[in-house]
Amino acid sequence: MAGINSSQNRENPFKQNWFVTATWLIVICYVVYSFQAMGLSWERFNDGLGHASNLLGRMVPPNFSRWSLLLSGLIESLEIAIISSIFGIFISLFLGLVAARNLMPTWVSTPVRMLIALCRTFHPVIIAILFVKSVGFGALAGILTLIVASVGFIAKLFAEAIEEISLKQVEAIRATGAGFTSIILFSVMPQVFSRFIGFSTYQLDSNLRNSTMVGIVGAGGLGGTLFSAFQRFDYDFVAAILIIIIALIMFGEFLSNIVRRIFR
Amino acid sequence: MNTIDHHWQRFTLKQKLSRYAVYLVLIIAFFQSIKSVEVIPEFLLDAPEQMADMFARMWPIDFAYYPVAVHDAMIETLNIATLGTLITLIFAIPLALMNASNIVNSAWCHWISRFFLVSSRSVNSLVWALLFVSIFGPGVIAGVLAIAFRSIGFVGKLLGEAIEEVNMGSIEALKATGASWLSILLKGYWPQVLPAFFSIVLFRWDINVRESAVLGLVGAGGIGVVLDDSMNLFQWDRVAMSLLAIFAIVIVAEIVVVNIRKRLI
Numbered sequence: 360m361a362g363i364n365s366s367q368n369r370e371n372p373f374k375q376n377w378f379v380t381a382t383w384l385i386v387i388c389y390v391v392y393s394f395q396a397m398g399l400s401w402e403r404f405n406d407g408l409g410h411a412s413n414l415l416g417r418m419v420p421p422n423f424s425r426w427s428l429l430l431s432g433l434i435e436s437l438e439i440a441i442i443s444s445i446f447g448i449f450i451s452l453f454l455g456l457v458a459a460r461n462l463m464p465t466w467v468s469t470p471v472r473m474l475i476a477l478c479r480t481f482h483p484v485i486i487a488i489l490f491v492k493s494v495g496f497g498a499l500a501g502i503l504t505l506i507v508a509s510v511g512f513i514a515k516l517f518a519e520a521i522e523e524i525s526l527k528q529v530e531a532i533r534a535t536g537a538g539f540t541s542i543i544l545f546s547v548m549p550q551v552f553s554r555f556i557g558f559s560t561y562q563l564d565s566n567l568r569n570s571t572m573v574g575i576v577g578a579g580g581l582g583g584t585l586f587s588a589f590q591r592f593d594y595d596f597v598a599a600i601l602i603i604i605i606a607l608i609m610f611g612e613f614l615s616n617i618v619r620r621i622f623r
Numbered sequence: 624m625n626t627i628d629h630h631w632q633r634f635t636l637k638q639k640l641s642r643y644a645v646y647l648v649l650i651i652a653f654f655q656s657i658k659s660v661e662v663i664p665e666f667l668l669d670a671p672e673q674m675a676d677m678f679a680r681m682w683p684i685d686f687a688y689y690p691v692a693v694h695d696a697m698i699e700t701l702n703i704a705t706l707g708t709l710i711t712l713i714f715a716i717p718l719a720l721m722n723a724s725n726i727v728n729s730a731w732c733h734w735i736s737r738f739f740l741v742s743s744r745s746v747n748s749l750v751w752a753l754l755f756v757s758i759f760g761p762g763v764i765a766g767v768l769a770i771a772f773r774s775i776g777f778v779g780k781l782l783g784e785a786i787e788e789v790n791m792g793s794i795e796a797l798k799a800t801g802a803s804w805l806s807i808l809l810k811g812y813w814p815q816v817l818p819a820f821f822s823i824v825l826f827r828w829d830i831n832v833r834e835s836a837v838l839g840l841v842g843a844g845g846i847g848v849v850l851d852d853s854m855n856l857f858q859w860d861r862v863a864m865s866l867l868a869i870f871a872i873v874i875v876a877e878i879v880v881v882n883i884r885k886r887l888i
Contacts, residue, residue, distance in 0.1 A: 390709060393702045397763045407759040414757055438656035445653050480873050484749065484837040485866070488854065493674040499662045572747040576840065579661075582749075586841075589753050601746065608745040621641045 414594060421602055422595035428584060429603060436580035436607070439501040440570040444563045446502075447509025452555070454510060455517030456543060462521065472518070479511030483569050487578040498579035505566045505573070512565075513558045517551070520558075524550040556622040560615035567611040571604045681863035688861045692849050693868050699763060700845035701872065703838065704831040707770025708824060714739075714771070715778040722783035725791065726812075736779070744776030748834045752843040766843035770831050778827055785819035786812060821887050825880045832876040836869045 423429070457463055458471040486507050490500035524547060532546040574582025581600060588596045634642070721727050721736035751772045755765035794811040802810070839847020846865055853861035 386709070390706065393706050396699075396702060397706070397767065403759065403764075407764075411758045414754070435660065438660040441649075441652050441656045442660065445649065480833075480870055481866075482833045482837045484840065485850075485869070488840075488850075489674075489677070492854075493677050494670040495663070495666045497663065497666070498660045499666060499670075502660075502662075568745070568747060572749055575749050575753075585750065586753070589757070601750070604750075605742060605745045609741065618645055621638070621645055 417594040418598035420595060421598040422593070423599050425596060429581075429600060432574070432581040432584040432600075433603060433607065435498055436567070436570040436574075436582075439498055439505060439573070439580050440563065440566040443502045443505030443570070444509060444559070444566045447506045447566070448513060448559045448562065450506065451510045451512075451514035451517060454514040455521060456547070458514060458518035459521035460518075461524075461526065462543075462547070468518075475511055475514045475518070477511075478507050479515065483508045483573060484576055487573040487576050491577045496577045496579075501570060501573040501578035501580055504578055505569055508569065509562050509566060513555075513562050516558045517555055520551045520554045521547060553622060557619060560618050564608075564611050564615050568608055571607070677859065680859035681866075683860060684863045684867060685858070685860035686864065688853075688864045689868070693846065693864055696839075696846040696849045696865075697868050697872060700835045700839075700847075701832065703763060703766040703770055703835040703843075703845050704828060706767045707835065708774060708828045708831050710767065710771035711774040711778050711827070712824070714775045715782060718775065718779040719782035719786060720808075722779060723786035725787055725789070726808075736783075740776040740779045740783075742776075743772055743774075744780070746773070748773035748838065749841055752838045752841045756842045761842035761844070763844035766835060766838040766845055769838055769843055770835055773834070774827050774831060777830075778823055781823045782816070782820060785816045785823070789815040818887065822884055825884055829876050829880045833873055836872070 454471055454475060458468050458475060460468050463471075483504050487500060487504040490503045494500050494503065528546040528550065529542060532542050537545070571581045571585075574580040574584065575586045577583060581604060585597060585600045585604075588594075588600060718736045718739055721732045722740065724733065727733070748769050752765055752769035755768045755772075759765050759768070789812055793815070794807060797807050797811045835845050835847075836850075837847050839845045839849070840851050842848070846869060850862060850865040850869075853859075853865065
């Protein structure tokens with residue numbers, strides 16, 4: 360042991376990883392290619408900046424003079440969000456239990472999981488279009504859409520949460536000779552309930568966001584008001600609606616924080 | 624085996640009351656909404672019939688339409704999703720750095736970054752698309768920018784949280800060697816956030832593939848344009864073709880993401 364031999368450890372600790380470098384190169388090539396495909400010219404960009412300043416200029420004093428229209432749209436959005444969240448959470452409570460592979464035989468859980476995946480595959484707007492075509496314009500289409508969206512999200516997460524529980528408590532309850540309902544109520548639910556509340560408040564929040572959007576395709580709520588204001592070039596009214604939507608969402612986040620704190 | 628150190632206790636009266644208050648408020652809100660929402664009962668009653676009719680019109684699927692219009696639109700959709708996700712990074716990484724309390728220690732910076740992140744998330748991608756369509760005109764550019772601006776909030780928030788969770792030991796070690804600010808960032812933080820970074824970006828890309836499929840409804844390019852056109856012309860067999868293509872691409876995206884994630888993390 361004669362001190363540290365420094366000449367031996369000259370290896371660079373941060374080695375060049377050629378695989379990573381190659382990946383980045385491919386990404387850069389892709390970006391260049393797709394920029395080309397997009398047809399963005401400097402002229403168009405410049406034009407766009409002019410339009411943007413024009414647009415912002417026309418937006419800037421937000422116009423709240425049609426507040427009654429705004430308010431009715433807002434209330435409809437809220438109603439859509441609340442109804443669809445409650446139905447959606449209720450349905451996914453059962454679907455989640457049925458889809459959990461550790462509680463149910465495979466021939467039950469697999470089809471249910473497929474149903475849940477199907478609910479999640481399509482964007483809510485596409486589902487909204489289909490519902491608008493089949494049940495007509497208005498809040499009903501929005502409610503049905505968001506129920507489907509909620510099932511796709513919460514039922515999946517809930518089933519995954521159930522699959523992670525400890526089975527010891529389930530066995531202990533089962534050993535007392537409890538029936539199926541009691542097993543669910545006293546051994547499964549206590550372990551996952553707080554996470555379920557977390558998912559539900561998150562979904563209420565995102566339903567609130569989405570309820571302001573399904574109106575763009577005619578499914579009720581503030582989105583319809585926004586879209587028609589856009590088409591009539593009432594940009595100051597658009598700004599007012601956007602402000603209201605952001606305020607609504609911040610309020611929703613605030614509320615869901617409170618609920619989460621209560622149920623922790 | 625971890626020992627059981629959980630201390631069981633009943634809820635206090637205040638906890639109980641607040642829980643019941645939440646339930647009560649929910650129930651009141653629910654019934655109030657049910658009562659005042661404008662649902663036409665006749666529409667609800669014949670909904671199953673109408674839906675069956677719609678699906679009957681969709682069948683048989685018009686596969687011949689795929690090479691005509693759907694294929695190019697699908698490629699365009701994928702381009703929108705990918706390019707949008709990449710452009711997001713330009714804005715999201717600085718905002719994430721500003722939002723992480725272990726990198727920037729200033730309340731002002733946190734407030735500014737949080738403002739941008741929250742407003743990016745609050746405005747839906749369709750609304751972003753409407754804005755950009757009115758700026759740049761209909762086309763792919765509006766779609767890419769809408770996807771990018773929508774994703775900033777998501778990527779920035781999650782990335783900021785990942786940065787806050789790094790182990791500060793190696794960073795202090797780097798600082799002690801007198802490394803510069805940039806090399807601390809690149810050699811100290813980056814290797815630790817790398818797995819989180821890729822999983823966030825991949826996750827967002829997966830979401831963006833779904834979202835970019837609908838942007839065409841407001842004129843921002845991609846498969847949505849084809850979907851909207853064929854729907855306005857009541858060509859339901861073509862609508863079914865577009866929906867099938869979207870379904871396929873979403874499934875493929877999910878498989879790709881799962882596989883890449885397995886390799887990387």
